[in-house]
Amino acid sequence: xxxxxxxxxxxxxxxxxxxxxxxxxxxxxxxxxxxxxxxxxxxxxxxxxxxxxxxxxxxxxxxxxxxxxxxxxxxxxxxxxxxxxxxxxxxxxxxxxxxxxxxxxxxxxxxxxxxxxxxxxxxxxxxxxxxxxxxxxxxxxxxxxxxxxxxxxxxxxxxxxxxxxxxxxxxxxxxxxxxxxxxxxxxxxxxxxxxxxxxxxxxxxxxxxxxxxxxxxxxxxxxxxxxxxxxxxxxxxxxxxxxxxxxxxxxxxxxxxxxxxxxxxxxxxxxxxxxxx
Numbered sequence: 001x002x003x004x005x006x007x008x009x010x011x012x013x014x015x016x017x018x019x020x021x022x023x024x025x026x027x028x029x030x031x032x033x034x035x036x037x038x039x040x041x042x043x044x045x046x047x048x049x050x051x052x053x054x055x056x057x058x059x060x061x062x063x064x065x066x067x068x069x070x071x072x073x074x075x076x077x078x079x080x081x082x083x084x085x086x087x088x089x090x091x092x093x094x095x096x097x098x099x100x101x102x103x104x105x106x107x108x109x110x111x112x113x114x115x116x117x118x119x120x121x122x123x124x125x126x127x128x129x130x131x132x133x134x135x136x137x138x139x140x141x142x143x144x145x146x147x148x149x150x151x152x153x154x155x156x157x158x159x160x161x162x163x164x165x166x167x168x169x170x171x172x173x174x175x176x177x178x179x180x181x182x183x184x185x186x187x188x189x190x191x192x193x194x195x196x197x198x199x200x201x202x203x204x205x206x207x208x209x210x211x212x213x214x215x216x217x218x219x220x221x222x223x224x225x226x227x228x229x230x231x232x233x234x235x236x237x238x239x240x241x242x243x244x245x246x247x248x249x250x251x252x253x254x255x256x257x258x259x260x261x262x263x264x265x266x267x268x269x270x271x272x273x274x275x276x277x
Contacts, residue, residue, distance in 0.1 A: 002032045003203075006064050006073030009037035010141045015166050016191050017077045019097065023206040031203070036073050038064050065091055068196060075201075076194040079163075080187035080216055083194070085224040090197045095204040096212040097191035101161035102237060104182045106175040108156035109149060116145065116154035124233040125182045125250065126158055142167060158182075162189040183235030183250040186219035211240050214264045221268025222249050226276070236268070251275045 003024065007017040014035060021033045040063045060082045068076045068091055080096065087093070104122060106112075112130060116138030117123055123135050138145050138154065142163050149157050156174070164170060190212045195201050219236035226234050235250035246258040249271045257271040 001028055001030070001203075002034070003028075003075065004034045004036050004073045005075050005077055006036045006038050006067050007077045008060060008064070009039050012142060012163050012167055013037075013077070013079070016079065019166075020075075020077050020191060020193060020207055023097075024203055026206045027203045036067070038067055038073075040064065065194070068194065074195075078192045078194060080190040080192035081160075081185040083187075083192055085186070085220045087194070091194055092197055093192050093216075094195040094201040095193035095208040096216055097193075097207055098209040099212045099215065100189040101165060102184045102189040103161045103179060104158055104177045104184060104188075105161045105164065105173045106156055106177065107146065107149065107159055107164070107172050108174045110155055112156045114154050115156045115158065116148065117158040119158070119185070120233040121185060121235045121250065122158045122182065124252070125235070129177075129181060142169070146172060160184075160188055179237045179248060180254075183248050183254060184237050186223045186234070186236040187216045188237075190216055192216075214238070214240060214245060214261050218245055218247050218264040218268040221265040222247065222272045223268075225269045225272035226251055236271075238264070238267075247271050249275055 005017050005021060007013045014037060017035045021035065024031060024033060040060050061078060064076045067073045112133050114134045114136060115126060115130060116136055117126065118137040118139055126135060138148060142159060145157055148154060161176060164173060193204055193207060215238040218238040222236040223234050226232060236247060238245055238247045240261055243261055244258055245261045245264055245267060246256065247267050249255050255271055255275050257267055259267045
C-alpha cells in the first residue's frame with residue numbers, strides 16, 4: 001500500500017506527520033509512506049491580525065484539505081488545535097492521537113517585561129498572571145519565535161509544551177503553567193488525522209485514542225458553541241476519570257462542568273452556554 005500523508009511544511013508539522021507514519025507502520029509494515037509538505041496561506045503571508053471566513057485556523061488548513069479532497073494526498077495530519085471546529089462533512093477527523101502535554105509554558109531569558117504571544121486566549125489569561133508586563137504579538141513557527149526571543153525582541157514567550165517537546169526543545173521551558181493558571185486551547189497536544197468520508201482507515205487503529213477523541217469532542221463543542229476562532233479568547237480542557245468527564249472552560253472567566261463521558265459534546269455545549277449567560 002502507498003500512503004501519502006499531507007501536512008504543513010513547518011518542522012513541527014513534519015515531526016507530527018512522522019509520529020503518525022511510525023504508528024501506521026506498526027499496522028502495515030510493508031506500506032510505502034510518503035510525507036507531502038504543503039505550504040499554506042498562513043505559512044506564506046500572515047500578519048498578526050490576519051483572518052479569513054474560518055478564522056486564522058483556516059489559513060493553516062485550507063490548502064491541505066483541498067489536496068485531500070482532490071486526491072493529491074490520502075491522509076491529512078494537523079495539530080488539532082489548528083483545525084477549525086466546523087469542518088466539512090466530506091473530510092471527517094478519522095483518528096485522534098494520544099494527547100501529549102496539553103499545558104502552556106513560559107520560555108524566558110531574563111526578567112519579564114515584554115511577553116510575546118498573538119493568542120487572545122493566552123493574552124487574556126497571562127495579563128492576570130503578569131499584570132505589569134507588556135504583551136506584544138509575535139508570529140512565525142516555534143523556531144522563529146525563539147529566535148526573536150534570543151535576539152532580544154521579547155523577554156518571554158508563551159508556547160505549548162507539546163510543540164516544544166516534539167521539537168526536542170524542552171530545555172528552553174522556564175515554567176509550566178497549570179491548566180488552572182492558563183486553560184489550554186481546545187485539543188492542544190492532540191494530533192488529528194483527517195480523511196475522506198466513506199473510506200476505510202482501519203490502518204489508523206494504532207493511532208486513534210479514545211480518551212483524546214472524547215476530550216476533543218467536549219473541548220471543540222465548547223469552542224464551537226462560542227463561535228470561537230483564533231481571535232476569540234476561548235480555552236477548554238477536559239479530563240476523564242472512569243466514566244466521568246470534567247471540562248474546564250475559559251471565555252473571559254473560567255468555569256467547570258462534569259458529566260458522563262457519553263455526553264462529551266453536550267457538556268461542551270452546556271458549559272459554553274453557561275459561560276455566555
